[in-house]
Amino acid sequence: MKAKAREILLVSVALIIGVYFTVVGIISAREFLAPVIVAGLLAMIFLPMAYRLERIGLSRGWSSLASVLTALLFFFGLFAVLSMQARKIADEWPRIQQRVEPKIEQVQGWVARTTGIDAFTQQKMVTETLEIEEEAEEADDGTETQAKKKKQASEKPAGGGLMKSVRKVVIEFFRFTGVALLTGVYLFFMLLYRTKIRLSILHFFPSHQQDEARQVIQQSVALSQNYLLGRFVLIFILATFYSVGLMLSGVDQAIVVSILAALLSLVPYIGNVVGFVLAVAMAAFSGGDAMAFIGVTATFSIAQFVESYILEPYIVGHRVALNPLSTLIIVVLGGAVWGIVGMIIFIPIVGIIKIVCDRIPILQPVGYMLGEEDIRTSDEKNMLERLAGKLQDKFSKKDK
Numbered sequence: 001m002k003a004k005a006r007e008i009l010l011v012s013v014a015l016i017i018g019v020y021f022t023v024v025g026i027i028s029a030r031e032f033l034a035p036v037i038v039a040g041l042l043a044m045i046f047l048p049m050a051y052r053l054e055r056i057g058l059s060r061g062w063s064s065l066a067s068v069l070t071a072l073l074f075f076f077g078l079f080a081v082l083s084m085q086a087r088k089i090a091d092e093w094p095r096i097q098q099r100v101e102p103k104i105e106q107v108q109g110w111v112a113r114t115t116g117i118d119a120f121t122q123q124k125m126v127t128e129t130l131e132i133e134e135e136a137e138e139a140d141d142g143t144e145t146q147a148k149k150k151k152q153a154s155e156k157p158a159g160g161g162l163m164k165s166v167r168k169v170v171i172e173f174f175r176f177t178g179v180a181l182l183t184g185v186y187l188f189f190m191l192l193y194r195t196k197i198r199l200s201i202l203h204f205f206p207s208h209q210q211d212e213a214r215q216v217i218q219q220s221v222a223l224s225q226n227y228l229l230g231r232f233v234l235i236f237i238l239a240t241f242y243s244v245g246l247m248l249s250g251v252d253q254a255i256v257v258s259i260l261a262a263l264l265s266l267v268p269y270i271g272n273v274v275g276f277v278l279a280v281a282m283a284a285f286s287g288g289d290a291m292a293f294i295g296v297t298a299t300f301s302i303a304q305f306v307e308s309y310i311l312e313p314y315i316v317g318h319r320v321a322l323n324p325l326s327t328l329i330i331v332v333l334g335g336a337v338w339g340i341v342g343m344i345i346f347i348p349i350v351g352i353i354k355i356v357c358d359r360i361p362i363l364q365p366v367g368y369m370l371g372e373e374d375i376r377t378s379d380e381k382n383m384l385e386r387l388a389g390k391l392q393d394k395f396s397k398k399d400k
Contacts, residue, residue, distance in 0.1 A: 019295065034341050041348060042071055043169055043194070044224035046323055050191050064191035068184045082259060119213055125244070128180055144218070175209035216359055220352045227348050234311060238262040245299025249292045251283045261300075267343045268327050276300045322351060326370045 026033065046067040049290070053063035056184060112118050117125075190197065205213045242258035251257060261275030279300065283292045330350050335340030350370065357367030 023337065027144070030338050034338055034345075036185040036186055037349065038341070039190055041224050041228060041345060042183070042187050043190040044221045045229050046071060046187070046191065048225070049219065060192060064188050067191055068188045070178065071187060072184050080257075082256060105181060164212065191300045211376060212359060219355050223351050223355065224348050227351065234307060235262045236263060238265055238307060239312060241270055241303050241306075245303070246279060246283075246296065249283065249295030249299065251292065251296065252285065253282060255283050265339070268331055268347065270331060270343070272300075272304060322347070322354065322370055323372045324348070 016310055049070065050060075050063045050067050051067055054060060058066070095387070099198035108123075157258065200211055201217065202210050239258045239262035240259050243255050244259055246254035257279050263270035264275040264278075267274075277298075279296045283296050327347065330346050331343050334344070336342075338346075354367045354370045357363040
């Protein structure tokens with residue numbers, strides 16, 4: 001009995017240590033792993049395009065290159081649109097500031113009446129907090145003392161802060177461009193050598209299990225294609241719907257806010273809330289009245305209902321059969337490990353892991369824990385789901 005307890009303890013300790021160092025390793029290897037995994041998911045999306053180009057006579061190399069160029073043009077085009085809209089916001093920033101300042105004063109007045117802290121003290125507290133955060137970010141270099149840093153900051157010209165911000169933006173732009181090009185290179189070679197990659201995976205399995213392994217690979221590719229490609233279609237539809245609704249509500253820069261809110265929907269649950277808060281904040285900056293806030297709320301409410309209960313089942317489907325609790329945990333974990341990129345790509349990755357777990361008997365409890373099995377009975381459906389079901393039935397009858 002003691003030997004059995006000792007064995008369980010050793011296995012538990014080894015498992016905890018293994019998981020800990022695995023997570024630490026994944027975090028440390030983010031700069032290497034993130035482009036590779038993103039390229040792998042994109043390769044699954046662009047496989048149908050590559051196959052079609054090869055059927056019309058292009059070689060595998062040219063079809064792979066055309067797929068990569070299409071992906072790069074799409075993402076850089078999206079980046080260009082957002083940059084142009086951001087420039088418009090920068091041009092209109094003085095006017096936005098004039099609208100925001102009275103509202104900030106009203107908030108400061110409310111805080112002063114509620115807490116007794118005057119506006120000057122509030123501003124000082126915010127400034128000190130920001131300075132502490134900036135010092136914490138720069139504390140890793142360890143090459144200069146705090147006194148020297150303050151002395152150098154006092155000797156810097158007035159435009160030093162602006163130059164520092166510009167330098168940071170330029171560095172981030174070139175970093176983003178480098179990562180995007182590296183991802184494109186990975187994508188090209190993954191499409192070019194896709195047969196070798198598939199056969200390399202199959203070589204890990206004995207001959208009597210290779211048919212089942214092929215099915216897992218096919219299901220994983222189908223999952224990625226349906227989830228990610230379907231998400232991009234939903235982003236386009238949501239961006240269009242948000243743009244119309246926010247324009248009618250009188251929100252400034254409705255297009256850029258709509259695109260950002262639609263892109264944030266890639267992050268389940270959290271992204272929708274952040275997008276709504278962003279739209280409400282822009283409505284406030286636009287000097288909107290109560291009707292503007294009602295319009296923004298109605299736009300997002302209708303959009304979320306249509307997305308969750310009508311569009312998503314048809315466009316994305318239920319390929320990523322993860323229950324809401326697992327999805328939320330995965331999103332939070334992805335954000336803690338790899339930031340925004342992790343919050344987006346961990347969903348299809350864990351969906352693929354679930355497919356593998358469902359095929360391996362010893363891991364089937366893990367797949368069951370991640371999945372939607374036994375959580376959606378007919379008695380648990382709420383009013384919105386029943387209404388959406390009726391709408392889907394009507395659309396299905398019309399299609400027939």
